[in-house]
Amino acid sequence: MLMGSNGDALIRLEEVYKIYGPQPRGRAFDLAKAGLSKDEVQRRSDHVVGLNNLNFSVDGGEIFVIMGLSGSGKSTALRSVNKLLVTSYGKVWVDGVDVQTLQGRELQAFRREKMGMVFQHFALFPHRSVADNVAYGLKVQGVPRDERQRAAMEALELVGLGAYASNLPEECSGGMQQRVGLARALASDPDILLMDEAFSALDPLIRSQMQDEMLEIQSNLKKTILFITHDLNEALKIGDRVCIMKDGSIDQIGTAKQILTEPATAYVADFVQDVDQGRVIEVNEAMHEPTPIGREMSLSEALAAIGDRAGEFIVDDNGSPIGLLTLPDGLRVKSMGNDNLAAALRQDFEKTRPDASLSDVYVAAGRGMPIAVVDDGGQLIGTLDPRMIMEKLGEVERLMDDFERQVYL
């Protein structure tokens, strides 16, 4: 694959501006370039800033998710990538080509060979059957009729609409139409998929199926996908990286975890506040090294070893945890005058894996007892104290509170 002069990125936007209005390179542009906010520019020049110094790059084979409030310029950014709209300033590199300079046949060939697109409002051809809609990309490519019908049927089966091939789009529900749009993008098998809220109209069940389907396609065929969504959970599930847009520029780019745990601005923090950060924090970040107590120890010795921790595990010869001594248990048994360690041990402890997310262990942690973190071989590699979970989430919470203070005080 040709990478061109601009590094490894397959898609790269550099200093892209888009001004909507009669004078896209006039005063509004100067104002935007001078750093004025979108609202301010609009008030002063009656021009809408679509993109305001947008920069990002997407590697080949990556799923890049764009998020942001309505009107933040997501669709505008996406549509500049295949030159459905002409930017006012800046470069849009795709595969080593500055897309915005392409014209006529070159541009058509480029779109034909490289891109598939799913539209926010479906944009199906109302006068063509579902199958013809799906086959359109191939028709433009000049694929013979039989072949493209076959490919269209395959794509339709993939989205579960094989039965509707000969219907007209208006006979389909909104969610079905969206899937037709999806199939249309998949059928022409492009390297790059531009998906503008491609799943927004689907019910949760089909949505989840489609997400899985997409992940599978991506991992098998190494497609590069630009995906717009309003759903953070969706973004977290499918996105390799997520960017949060505001008023035409990017507030933060990063992995889902970075976005959730280290929001860079108050806007991003606000954006993610309803999502459970526990979903992206792994157990091994909150656990501490196990300090197993020996089986031969007495209860007093064991309690001394625990210190102020909530409890510790006892391992067998293989290193697997076989019993849990919690501080309350130990103290209770000891207060009855018994110094036998075995009497204070409990076997009904919970186990988890180091790469599980914190949200997976909420229920287990609800019992208030330490959780054993074991590796594939069943060996104890860490102890997860429920208090640590709260502490970890608390860190993020504090970060957010800081932002809120900034905003409101």
Next chain:
Amino acid sequence: MSSLQETSTQLAQGAVEASETVSFWDNLFLDEWRIPFGDWMEQAVFWVVNKMSPVLDVVAWPFEFLIDLIVGKFLASIPWFWVVLLMMALAAIIRNIRVASFVGVALFICGILGGDYWMETARTIGFIFVAVLMCVIIGIPVGIACGRVDGVWMAVRPILDGMQVIHSFVYMLPFIFFWGIGEVSATMVTMVFAVPPLIRLTNLGIRQVPEDVQEAARAYGASERRVLLDVQIPLARPAIMTGVNQTLLLSISMLGIAAIMGAGGLGKLLFNAISNQDISKGASAGLAFLLVALVLDRTSQREGSDSAHLFRRIRRAWAHRRNPEALLETTGENAGSELEEAEYASVESAERLPLMLTFAGAVIAIQSVVLPWSTNAGKLSSYGRSSDVSLDGSLAGRSFNGMDASGGSWFGVSVLILGLVVALSAVVSYFRPGRGPRFLAADGAMIASVSVTALAAAHILARPIGDRLLDGAPDPGTGIGVILALVGGVIASLGAVRWMWLSRRAPFRPLTKKISWSRLLAVVIGLLMLFAGMFGVWNSDERRETIVDDEIQAQIDELQQEAEEPGANLAAISAKLISLRSQLYEEVTGIGTSDGVSAKGHRLGLWALISGCLALLASLPAVGLFGREDRWLWRWNAATAGFGAGAAMIALSWILTTLRSADTGYVSGVGAFLAFVGGAVIVSSTVPVLKEFKRERVYDDEILDSPAEAGPSASAVSN
């Protein structure tokens, strides 16, 4: 008695030249002011018919071909039942069996009305077929072009408005002139009448196609041709079909006029029957006519469209001729947004100086109009005025000012008007920059002052025509006024050039950074028209004088005396007078026609052409051949427009001057008209650039300098 006197006055009128000035309130004044529009048109028509007959033939060919093919070779020559079956099949395919059976019955009735009626029925069907077919062939592509390219729509829309406002009787005439009476010109007129709704509806249909569906096609790499064929046309189809049906209804309603124009068919039968008051024939023809109309309409109606009866629908088609879009029952809303009031850049000291200079030049030019423009005799007008000529040397020593009919005449009046424009531009720009009419600014001043210069120069350089003047009369001299007008024009032009340099005007949006060959082409076309106009007729002198020799005059006097005696035989006397009258003869005293360049004429055509050449030179930078900086283009476009306007004004002033002062029989010619149009074409080529420029607006620029603080303070300002 009284009739006799009338006759003799008539005779006398031929002999005596009316030399007293006619007041404005007198109807005779209108005779002095005849616009020779008819003469120009006649010249133009003859020229077209003589010189352009191959073109006319080419235009007529498709009509002739189709009429011959469909009417002559087919419908009128195959057996009647085939026609009926064919129409039934057509109806069955387009609509359904029910309509097909209606068509069958209706046409059968037409047939059994009699052989004559059948022939005319077939002819009518064929005529409508051809008319609608030509409408479709021309209207749909034009409509599509309009829908896709805004520029085409801008150009076509006024033409459509014109076609629909003008009554068909009016535009019938040129068609009859060019192609004669008959089916061909009838079809053409029908087409001109019926095609606008189709173009409008096709245009609208294309424009209504949702943007995102087109984008979907483009996003998959479809070429523009594919977008058109795959998306736009299919989605515009309902609108286009409505347009075709409108075209058909209007064509049907034109059958009467087509009959007048000699198209034959049932319309002609009906027409004949009415003029002969033949009731039986009229009833049969009327019935057949109605049936044919119903058949055609039913066949072409859209499925599920309203089934109101034919006359209602034709009436509606008429009512919506201007806005067929309303037939689609769509509502488009256009919410305009209010923009906060902005300040326009004020005139600063640098700009003030050239503005003053321009103003001064304008004042000189205006002042010059009341000073003498010519002495001894009118320079350009005297030849056209027998009153001036016949006075021979008596005008010697007298001088005439710029607005005098014998002086500058319309050259002076034009200088006055243009000078006022320049002065007003300066005043408005000074006191209310940016707020007056758009053209009252540096560029408007530039165009007007260059025109003033051209006009004054042309008036100085023009030479008096004809040799009648030389019978002892002194040559008309050039007065001080016109020289001053030239000086004023030059000063104002120089001032305006500098003013444009400094004026704070900026384009509304960035101009396209391409060389505009089409605008250059327009200038070249304008120049060619000026060139052709130069060789065309500028003045045509066909003045006649009735010669009444002494002998006849004596007889008339005698008869008059006879008539005054009591008991005179008035009838016999007037018969004698009439026979006397036939012995009178008119002698052509005019020197015929002269063009705009030869030594015989005044050579105004040449000066107009030179102005046009300067316009061409200025247009080279103006279209972007040497640099494409916005304001650079603006200046050169203003210069181009100035010289173009100069050429047009020379021609126009000449035409008006002739109108104002000349005798009957002495008219300006089509060459002057052509030169005027050529100049106007050059001016219009610059409009796209000039109209983009508006007075700059000023904003408090600290926003750009300190963006960080802009937020709160700026919103406080705007609130």
